[in-house]
Amino acid sequence: MTTLQNIPEKRYDPSDISLKYVKKKDEITGDDVDPNILRAEMSCGHAVDPNSLTAWCRSLIDQNHYKFHCPAVKDGTNEKCGKEWPYQEVRKLAVLTDEEQQDFEERLAALAAAEYCEFKSCPSCHSYVERKDLTNLNVCCLICTAQLGRPFEFCWQCLKEWKGSAPRADRCENTECKNRDLETLKNCIVIELPGTTVTNCPSIRACPICGQLIEHNQTGCKNVRCSRCQNEFCFACLEPTRACQATRPNSYFTTCAKPVAPKQTSIPTWNRRAPPLVTFPHNSADRERSPNTCLLF
Incomplete structure (x- = not known):
C-alpha cells in the first residue's frame, strides 16, 4: 500500500476558484498541525488535503476497490460518512499528476472489468x-x-x-497444478475476532457467492462485505448477514445461532x-x- 511519504507534496492553487477552500482539519487523517494549510471541501462536505486524498484513494485501489467513499466520521457520531466520490472529483481535488491519472485509470478499468468478467x-x-x-x-x-x-x-x-x-x-x-485459493483456505490460521465473542474462526474466507478470498480486518463486527460482488455475510457462520441476524437478532458482536463454520474445502464458481x-x-x-x-x- 502506498503511504503519504511516497507521494510528492501537493498544494492547492488559491487562484483556482472552482474549488471551495476551507481552513479546517484534514478529515481523512485528522491532521490539524498547521491551520494555515489550505484544504478543499469534497461534495460530501468534508475537508481534504490533496496528499491524503491521493493516498486514501490509492489505498482503496490497492484493496481492489474501484469506487471511492469518504472515510470521515460524521460530526457527533462514530459513523463514517461513506458517501461515494465520483472519480472526476477525486482526480481534481487530489491534484493527480499525469502519471497518477494514468495509473489510477488503468487500474480502475481493470478492477471494474473484473467485477463483470x-x-x-x-x-x-x-x-x-x-x-x-x-x-x-x-x-x-x-x-x-x-x-x-x-x-x-x-x-x-x-x-x-x-x-x-x-x-x-x-x-x-x-x-x-493446484488451486492456490483452496490451499490458502486449508492452511489459514484460526483466530478470535477482536471485540466479539467469536473464537476458533478461520482467518480467511471465500465469499459464499463469488468465491473471492476475504480476510477479516480485525475491527468492527463479525460481518464483512465482499468487494467484488458486494455480498454481506457473517464471517463466522458464513450465512448472509440478514439471515444470521434473523436467527439471533443484534448478535453483531456475539456468537451466531449456528456454530462457527469450519475451514472451507470448496470455492463457489460465480457466473x-x-x-x-x-x-x-x-x-x-x-x-x-x-x-x-x-x-x-
Missing part, C-alpha cells in the same frame, strides 16, 4: 481470454490453434499447456451473467471431450 492471458500468445464454461479448466485458444495448425489448449488454473483428459473442474495433469451452473464431477474423464473456446478481447 474473469479474464486471463493465454500462456502462448498472451491474448486476453474469458471462459465460456466456468466449470471447465480446459481452454482452447483460437489464435494459437490457427497459428500452430493444431488445437492449443491450456489450463485456466496453472496457465500451462493442458495435460490429461478433459473436461476437468479440479486440475490438469501438470504436477504443479456474473447467468444463474449458477452445475459443476463437473472431478472424475470426468469418461465425459465427452468439450474444451472451452476462448473469447478474444
Whole structure:
C-alpha cells in the first residue's frame, strides 16, 4: 500500500476558484498541525488535503476497490460518512499528476472489468481470454490453434499447456497444478475476532457467492462485505448477514445461532451473467471431450 511519504507534496492553487477552500482539519487523517494549510471541501462536505486524498484513494485501489467513499466520521457520531466520490472529483481535488491519472485509470478499468468478467492471458500468445464454461479448466485458444495448425489448449488454473483428459473442474495433469485459493483456505490460521465473542474462526474466507478470498480486518463486527460482488455475510457462520441476524437478532458482536463454520474445502464458481451452473464431477474423464473456446478481447 502506498503511504503519504511516497507521494510528492501537493498544494492547492488559491487562484483556482472552482474549488471551495476551507481552513479546517484534514478529515481523512485528522491532521490539524498547521491551520494555515489550505484544504478543499469534497461534495460530501468534508475537508481534504490533496496528499491524503491521493493516498486514501490509492489505498482503496490497492484493496481492489474501484469506487471511492469518504472515510470521515460524521460530526457527533462514530459513523463514517461513506458517501461515494465520483472519480472526476477525486482526480481534481487530489491534484493527480499525469502519471497518477494514468495509473489510477488503468487500474480502475481493470478492477471494474473484473467485477463483470474473469479474464486471463493465454500462456502462448498472451491474448486476453474469458471462459465460456466456468466449470471447465480446459481452454482452447483460437489464435494459437490457427497459428500452430493444431488445437492449443491450456489450463485456466496453472496457465500451462493442458495435460490429461478433459473436461476437468479440479486440475490438469501438470504436477504443479493446484488451486492456490483452496490451499490458502486449508492452511489459514484460526483466530478470535477482536471485540466479539467469536473464537476458533478461520482467518480467511471465500465469499459464499463469488468465491473471492476475504480476510477479516480485525475491527468492527463479525460481518464483512465482499468487494467484488458486494455480498454481506457473517464471517463466522458464513450465512448472509440478514439471515444470521434473523436467527439471533443484534448478535453483531456475539456468537451466531449456528456454530462457527469450519475451514472451507470448496470455492463457489460465480457466473456474473447467468444463474449458477452445475459443476463437473472431478472424475470426468469418461465425459465427452468439450474444451472451452476462448473469447478474444
